[in-house]
Amino acid sequence: MSPIQGLSLQTPGGIAPAGDAAAAGGPTFRDYLLKSIDEVNAMQAAADQAVEQLAVGGDVNPAEVLTAVQKADIAFRMMLQVRNKLVQAFEEVQAIRI
Numbered sequence: 867m868s869p870i871q872g873l874s875l876q877t878p879g880g881i882a883p884a885g886d887a888a889a890a891g892g893p894t895f896r897d898y899l900l901k902s903i904d905e906v907n908a909m910q911a912a913a914d915q916a917v918e919q920l921a922v923g924g925d926v927n928p929a930e931v932l933t934a935v936q937k938a939d940i941a942f943r944m945m946l947q948v949r950n951k952l953v954q955a956f957e958e959v960q961a962i963r964i
Contacts, residue, residue: 902948906941913938 913934919926 899948903945906938906945909934909938909941 913931916926916931916934918924920928920931
C-alpha cells in the first residue's frame with residue numbers, strides 16, 4: 867500500500883485489500899459473511915433438533931438442549947447486529963453528497 871502523509875495503511879493479518887482479494891484468490895468479505903450465515907443456520911438447526919429430541923423423550927440432556935438453544939440465540943442476535951451495522955453503513959454512504 868502507498869503511504870498517506872507518513873502513515874502506511876495495512877490490513878489485519880489474513881485479510882487482503884478489496885481489489886487484491888479476488889485477484890489473489892483469497893476469501894472476501896462476502897465469503898466470510900456467507901460462511902457466518904451458514905454457521906448460524908447450522909446452530910439453529912442443531913438447536914431445533916435437540917428440542918425435538920427432548921420433546922419426544924429422546925436420550926438427551928436438558929442442560930445440553932438449553933445450551934444449544936442459547937448458543938443459537940446469541941449467534942442469531944449477533945448476526946442481526948451485523949446486518950443492522952451493514953444497513954446503517956449503506957445508508958450513510960447513500961447520504962454522502964457528491
